[in-house]
Amino acid sequence: MNNFRGDTMKSINSFILPRSGKILKNRTVLAAMTNKQSHENGVLSEEEKTWLIRRAMGDFAITTTAATNVTEHGRGWVGEMGVWGDHQIPELTNLATQLTKAGTISLAQLFHGGMRAPQTINGVQPISASVNTEPGMNGIYTRALENHEVIEMIQSFTDAAIRCQKAGFDGIELHGAHSYLICQFLGDITNRRKDEWGGDLEGRSKFLREIIKSIRKAVGPEFLIAVRISPIIEKIGIYLQDSLKLADMLSKMDIDMLHISCWDVFQKLDDEPDSPSLTRLFREVMTMSMPLVSTGAVWTSKDAQYVLDEGADLVGVARVGIAHPDWPKYLGDHTYSPQRPPFSEEDLLEADLSPVFIDYMRSWKNFVIGGN
């Protein structure tokens, strides 16, 4: 089943998720992308649905939503999609139905901002594993969650997953990357707790592992659970050796795939050309049957093949999927090398981005002509 090593480009064509037996039409994943188009109450807008459905129709095997918040007060930004309330279920259902119709596997990315959920947006003091702050939070420090609140937060993640299941999603992805709440528990700088939720990696990962167990118990065996982590974020105390140990632990749990957010899959450890890639390092510590998704700076079909050759089962992309919604359809061509940024507003409108999303993309360096 895991026939990635040494394969030709044909291997991009399909993949079976081993635990569930679900068949993917190819090995591509549209990674989660925040697009700030949801309504104030967290309900999906037409524009946000259009953007995702267009990529599903472009043959992404897995289509992931933007990071979507599991509690009302954990929002990281304005225009964020929510899964914290039943009022969000009708539009979630509408999206999930259309994604399924387009033949993609749909995942909603569940998260909570933690120390990155500004008081200016949520009206409450942010929370985290410990007392922390972040640049851009107006000097406001978080409150450490009390033990009973940690348990309640696990339930909020579980309730959100149940809502996604009711709406018809194939599964969820737990956002344990990029310094948001789950990641703040994992980091030994942001998590200085002395109780069962802190301490060594076993303790710091307990929050994530309990969320997984609680969700699996609630949703049954069929529903997919993906977990996304960051291999290294030294600023908050996420180190490679810990992340590799965590990957090993997670690969023995009842999840369906582990997703590493590399930002640059070509980067070698310590910038030494002979060092192994992050993808290879994670593949080597994980149970062989656990699918690995690796994402970061993939643009061409050659890039996608590199990620598979390094041991990933699935190739994640974000930015190339913004400008090229049909990207997976061209991967059979070994020379495929689509246009690179910056893109004009017209290019992006053509790719079914709304003006709001295009505006947001102006803040991403060199992505939109005339932007940052």
Ligand SMILES: Cc1cc2nc3c(=O)[nH]c(=O)nc-3n(C[C@H](O)[C@H](O)[C@H](O)COP(=O)(O)O)c2cc1C
């Ligand atoms: C506009 C934009 C929004 C993003 N939002 C999220 C998000 O909500 N959740 C997440 O895990 N990653 C998010 N990311 C990171 C991407 O999923 C991806 O890991 C990163 O962009 C590197 O992949 P790429 O080089 O293919 O773009 C975002 C990236 C972009 C460009």
